[in-house]
Amino acid sequence: MVIDPRTIITVDVEEWFHGHNYLDLVPADKWDGLESRVRQGMELCLDLLDRHQVQATFFVLGWTAERHPEVVRDILAAGHEVACHSYSHPVVFEMSEDDFREDCLRARDALGKAGAAGVVGYRAPSFSITPVVHHYLKILQECGFTFDCSIFPVRHPRYGQPNSPREPFLLGKEANSLVVVPMPTWRVLGQNIPYSGGGYLRILPWQAFKILRVLAARQGIPCIVYLHPWELDSFKPRVGQSKATSLRSQGGQSSMPLKLDRILKQGDFETLGQYVGRLRKAGTLPIRAV
Ligand SMILES: [Zn+2]
Numbered sequence: 001m002v003i004d005p006r007t008i009i010t011v012d013v014e015e016w017f018h019g020h021n022y023l024d025l026v027p028a029d030k031w032d033g034l035e036s037r038v039r040q041g042m043e044l045c046l047d048l049l050d051r052h053q054v055q056a057t058f059f060v061l062g063w064t065a066e067r068h069p070e071v072v073r074d075i076l077a078a079g080h081e082v083a084c085h086s087y088s089h090p091v092v093f094e095m096s097e098d099d100f101r102e103d104c105l106r107a108r109d110a111l112g113k114a115g116a117a118g119v120v121g122y123r124a125p126s127f128s129i130t131p132v133v134h135h136y137l138k139i140l141q142e143c144g145f146t147f148d149c150s151i152f153p154v155r156h157p158r159y160g161q162p163n164s165p166r167e168p169f170l171l172g173k174e175a176n177s178l179v180v181v182p183m184p185t186w187r188v189l190g191q192n193i194p195y196s197g198g199g200y201l202r203i204l205p206w207q208a209f210k211i212l213r214v215l216a217a218r219q220g221i222p223c224i225v226y227l228h229p230w231e232l233d234s235f236k237p238r239v240g241q242s243k244a245t246s247l248r249s250q251g252g253q254s255s256m257p258l259k260l261d262r263i264l265k266q267g268d269f270e271t272l273g274q275y276v277g278r279l280r281k282a283g284t285l286p287i288r289a290v
Contacts, residue, residue: 005222006268008275009056010149010197011045012123013038013064013071016230016237018089020126020158025239028088031063038064041229042071046078048232048257052264056080057272059123059149060116062087062107069114076115081271083121084111084145091128091158092136092150100136104143121272124150127159127183134161137171138290140178147179147276149224153192154185166192166221168276170285179276179285184224186216197226202252206259222275225263231256 015038017026026034049056058075060082065072075082086092087107092100104122111119122145129136129150140148153164166185171178185192194200195212204212213223231253270278279285 005217005220006270006275007223007225007263008270008272009049009054009264010123010224010226010272011056011058012085012226012228013042013058013060013075014085014089014228014230015064016233016235017239018061018063018125019228019230020091022237022239035235036067037233037235038068038071038229040235041231041233042074044232044257045227045229046074048260048264049080050078052261054264054269055271056269057083057121059083059085059121060111060114061085061089062110063089065107065110065114065116072111072114072116081121081273082111082116082119083123083149083272084108084119085123086125089125091126092124093128093130093133095133097136097139100133101139101143104140104145108143118144120144120146121276122148122150124148127152129161130159131161131163135290137178137180141171145178146176147181147272149181149183149272151180152183152185152194154183154194162192165286165288166219168279168285169288171288171290173287175280177287179279180288181224181272181276181279183226184216184221186212186221187219188215196223198228198231199251201225201227201259202231202256204252206255206262209259223263223267224272225260227256227260232260 084107087103154160155162168181
């Protein structure tokens with residue numbers, strides 16, 4: 001990529017029980033009976049960004065926007081960008097095209113009612129736009145989105161497109177085609193190494209994160225950090241988990257506030273929408289068919 005890579009902070013705004021590690025433990029029809037913690041996590045997150053005067057992109061769940069419209073209003077009032085994280089956190093590869101379209105439109109509608117009309121960015125729950133549903137990206141375009149950040153070019157038991165390009169691309173020839181921004185990786189020995197968010201960021205030692213970030217930037221890849229409000233919250237769910245699940249969903253959680261503070265202390269930042277704007281302006285995005 002010809003433009004210089006900056007750091008982009010992204011936050012998936014959802015409750016602790018929306019993560020897929022909890023899916024079998026707390027089915028959707030029980031969500032309304034569980035303790036909501038999104039406001040507490042978001043307060044910590046917005047305070048942290050405010051302290052460093054950094055603008056971020058928040059992918060908000062429609063389900064959450066309906067129940068906590070004040071969270072959407074707080075994000076907007078602080079000057080951040082609101083984008084969409086689906087309505088009810090389904091994995092895309094388990095949905096029909098029609099169900100996916102319906103979920104996208106329902107989510108956009110919920111965000112609009114909460115005060116964020118016409119959102120243009122999308123991130124699928126659990127990066128679940130996998131090769132079998134790659135063609136669903138065209139549905140995002142139909143629904144009014146102009147950029148996507150759902151593809152993770154790694155091998156993972158639940159998600160990933162290991163053979164996807166690592167750099168952003170346009171989903172068609174038209175100037176207003178969807179811009180697809182894959183999640184960042186460092187490529188070495190034919191493998192793509194993730195490092196920039198969620199469990200990877202929580203569990204990686206700080207020095208390892210710093211090195212991977214520099215190495216990926218040398219390959220032209222911006223550092224797109226991703227986190228969830230529950231990763232900043234000291235609340236411990238009292239829902240039984242196996243040790244492996246507990247490590248994936250909470251391992252290294254206590255290190256997150258300090259790591260984020262260090263990340264926010266240095267470098268140039270921009271929102272995902274601003275990055276996409278720079279990419280379109282540069283006019284050098286490769287075009288890939290759906
Ligand atoms: Zn999510």
